[in-house]
Amino acid sequence: MKCRIIHESSLRIRFKIEKPLITIQQADILLYYLEEKSYVKQAVVYERTNDVVVFFKNGQKDAVISAISKFDLNSDSLTDNASQNSGRLITRQFQEKFVGNITLAVARQLFLPLPLRILYTVLKSTGYIIKGIKSLINGKLEVEVLDAISIGVSVIRRDFSTAGSIMFLLGLGSLLEEWTHKKSINDLARTMSLNIDKVWLKTDGADVLVPVSSIKSKDLIVVNMGNVIPFDGIVYSGEAMVNQASLTGESVPVAKREGAYIYAGTVIEEGELIISVDAEAGSGRYDRIVKMIEESEKLKSDTEDRASNLADKLVPYSLLGTAFTYLLTRNIQKTLSVLMVDFSCALKFSIPLAVLSAMKEAGRYKATVKGGKYLEAIAYADTIVFDKTGTLTHACPTVEKVIACAGQNERQMIKIAACLEEHFPHSVANAVVAYAKKLNISHREMHSHVEYVVAHGIASTIKEEKVIIGSYHFVFEDEHTEIAPEDSEIIENLNPQYSHLFLAIAGKLVAVIYISDPLRDEAAEVIAELKRLGIKKTVMITGDNIKTAEAAAKKAGVDEFYAGVLPEDKAAFIEKERNSGKTVIMVGDGINDSPALSAASCGIAIGNGAAIAKEISDITITAESLNELITLKKIANRLIDRINSNYRFIMSFNTALILFGTSGILSPTSSALLHNISTLGISVKSMTDLI
Template sequence: MRFCIKHEMKGRLRIHIIQNRMTYAEADTLSWYLEEQENVTEVKVYERTADAVICYKGEREEILTVLKQFSYEKAEVPETVLSSSGRQLNEEYKERLITKTVLHYGSKLFLPMPVRAVITSVKSVKYIWKGIRCLAHGRLEVPVLDATAISVSVFRKDFATAGSVMFLLGIGEIIEEWTHKKSVGDLARSMSLNVKKVWLKREDQEILVKSSEVQPGDEIIVHIGNVIPFDGEVSDGEGMVNQASLTGEAMPVRRVSGQSVYAGTVLEEGELQIRVKAVTGSTRYEKIVSMIEDSEKLKSSVEGKAEHLADRLVPYTLLGTGAAWLLTRNVTRTLSVLMVDFSCALKLAMPITVLSAIREAGENHITVKGGKFLEAVADADTIVFDKTGTLTKATPTVKDVVVFGEYPKEEALRIAACLEEHFPHSMAKAVVDAAKERNLSHEEMHSKVEYIVAHGISSYINDKKVVIGSSHFVFEDEECTIDPQYQDRYDTLPPEYSHLYLAIEHKLAAVICIEDPLREEAAEMVKSLKAAGITKVVMMTGDSERTAAAIAKRVGVDEYYAEVLPEDKANFVEKEKSEGRKVIMIGDGINDSPALSAADAGIAISDGAEIAREIADITIAADDLREVVTLKLLSNLMLKRIHRNYRSIVGINSGLIVLGVTGMIQPTMSALLHNTSTLLISLRSMRNLLPEKEKVEL
């Protein structure tokens, strides 16, 4: 690619791409390509000027080399990146706003009054018809008020007032539609699939391959807790599939051979072999957009209250108009009241505030599936943390393998990795990575793997039963034993590590010691949450009492619970809610899913189990837990802005009514000030909520 550098400073380049015209697709392709580079931290591509601003870390020459190697033709950009891009949408609505403004004020300058009167009369038909339809259905709502104001102005031949009212209503409609579509698009893109690898069935083997290598007709295996990556048909197996992402229905459905399954749904129980029908992600994206727009997920209760209040105020505005006529017998003063209504601003500003908050959350690497969940976070006073992979780092590491029999360390680790690689958990990933680092090959050598949630894994290797998991699972559920000669070794296992137990033929074969270090920011995050309004911080873990106590003390939680099962977490959340508390649950594993679902707001870690992300209402990046604080501050500020908007709308419009009735302002000025204030409040509602100084450094 040919380009020139327009401006540069350390860690930042602004370049101009030398080409005649940049299309939306080309801008999206370049942006995607640069974002995929490891040393690029932020990218903005401007298609109008063919410029790009690139923030990077490392050496300048590396970025220049990347740019020189780029070409639109060679960049293998995923189909969904282009099909779901919001770039064209933004430009379309910008042009609509500019065009509407230019035409409105241009007509005032260049068209004679009689022509403007005809145009205004024709345009008024749409608004008057909406009002008539509302009345025909027995409803006194906002369209009735708009229609009355416009029709009275036209009847009095006050075309300037009618034109101004319709212009400002039109601008408001465009801004609301734009903000809504952009927020829905951003949300849908964040919910789109990001499955990099899948298990491909080839002869009698399961092979882990890139998802891009899968073709229609291939057979793939989906294990419990994993997302189904493609549309297809079940060819073998049985499972319970959670289809909430497509249908909004939280109850899982049973799927057996011959039945269809869809990309983006999650396998809650069982194991499925699926014959792939389609490998593109566009249908998944379209289904999500449809689901969001058809559901009430985006609606917070404050939005619903605003809409109902807006419609309930319409009769009072009409009564106020009648009262003004009876008291003053002055059409001008009466019309001044009619030109002002509270409902327009309420209906416009509140949804924009919520949708803008969702957008801003996305800018801070937080995916929120609806406004009501931000409201739940704002109201929350209790927060429950899972420990492993949440309060502790998402990348635990194997520090030692302690053997208790004939199997050497390398063989024990190889067997463990062969079993663990099938299931999504940070501990499992640590085992698989450790085997990879030691170059231990672990091709499929076992029979079907059975996963018992929150306990462990069971399978057979060379007709020998192999289990791996917690001490409770291995020693109590599976009744495995320790060879007496190794009892001392077992009793002196290092207490600072988490332990994963491997048993073969009911005999303990090895204990894998995994370092699960606490996140550096955990204690600071807890303090910040309490400052933001959280009064109770709880930690729950399946680890031993000793380990849990040590972590709880360092983090500074109010309560902790050790050796808990998934149902224990969910029961605790339900108990807190029954006592009148608003609860947030944060976790990353399959075993956290019931509690995530039960909480007022469930938050999943982005690199945790897919079922946790699917069930959760909010997802945060795994890099820094302080994003939870950012989320809480953002939610608090959203409600604060909504309440301030209420006060502004009531104060401004009440003042305009008083000025109109007393004859201090004319109807034209009343309409102009009302609609201008509505527009300004709406525009203010689109601004970011978090001041730079309050954003948590990530």
């Protein structure tokens, strides 16, 4: 792409694209392309002026320039991944409607004769009056009733100017509300879209890990237990229990067999499927997420419900106040001034918008929040429970060493271990795969069906011999693996500083893998800060041995720790805490953390963990830093503060408008104008950043 630099600094550069004005779609694709670069902190594309502004990491200017020069505006290779439902398109459409409405209003006032303006006002008023009547017929006293009465009374009094002004202001207010809501939903939906880079492609020879972008319709892909399904498609073979909660709201997994239709974004809880791809990446996925956001009860926090209920309850009081004002003053103008002000509009709009905006802001900090009630849970939480491996400990544990047993070859044992572990993404599994890669050990598929045993390990078959890899409990106590006499000393002298994986073939121990799993540098600081922000109790629960767990707990500074814990025990602990009246956050990353994540008041999954953990969780954060927990807590705390502030402002300001109206200081049109401005103002404020 041809462009020139028009301004630059040490961490910011501005380009001018040298071609005719780019389209909205091209601007979105370019923005997606730039934001995918690890060295780009933020990018802004101005399609009206052909300008591109890029904020980048220190010393990466040349990389930014190179990336811009290599980009092809006419390429469609990124279209599937870039959003096809652009927030920028929504804004453009709103701007056109807004300017169009104002232009038409001015044109009617300047060029239409008075009789035609009156006829237009009367005809338009019927729509508002019909809405009010329908609301009454349905037994509801809502804002539409107040609008219908105020417009109807003005028309009956032949005060067409007031009626026209009221409808004009209501129209602009409705348009602004629609735009802010759609924009918030759109921005949030894009943060919740799937983020899958590679999938297993079924070929004649073996399963091959390939980029998502290379998958075409009718390709066969393999999805194992605990993984997210990346495409819509039809089950070609296999049987599995699929969690569809993210799209359908079903809490119970659904059985899927040959011929069943499967949806992108759902997760396999048990079993394995081979899927014939029906729709390539991107098609229909965004729209389903938007629908889920708009319809799911997960969006509704208790605070939002209270605001909605209070808004409905206040409408009858507004009508009573109107009648009381007329009886006292017999002044239609003062009476209409009361009708022009209602509390419900601002309450019903600003509170949900504040929640949506908070969720969107969390998304900018790489935290995906699935519902407003989970931010509320974080705000009121007094207990937080952490898994250890991959959560409190470093996001990228490493293999320290591998000890071959029973006369086996060390490189061959590493090859087998990596071959099994690559099917089940978890921080420890990733460490084994990375270690094989580091040693340039190719681990081409050599096994049959792979089975993941939750909280224990993996089982498969190679050359008709059973192969298992996992914890001490799984390999020795459950599977009764034998240890060669000459290797007994290896087991007796295991270093408790490390975690251990044990590999067995045909019932005999063949390797011990030492995993170095250091505590995250920021862990102790994050736990201390969470306590300052309102968390009263911190707990670490792990399946590791007690010595390893004790060392990690002491360094992290948690109040309590529990070692050798099974998945069901984690969930039971959380349920016990909740039954005692605690609001509990659970943070984890593995398949074995899923029951606990589901049982918590708010489950937070680490982004590079198992797909099922991310699916079941209520919030997902990246694996980069636990400091995102502090950010989430701050956003949640300040969201509650903002909601309370909105309550106070709406009640006091609208009460003042009513008093000014009844005293004759404000006309009905002025009351309507100030009411709409205040509603818009509190809504815009609700959309601003919390931190």
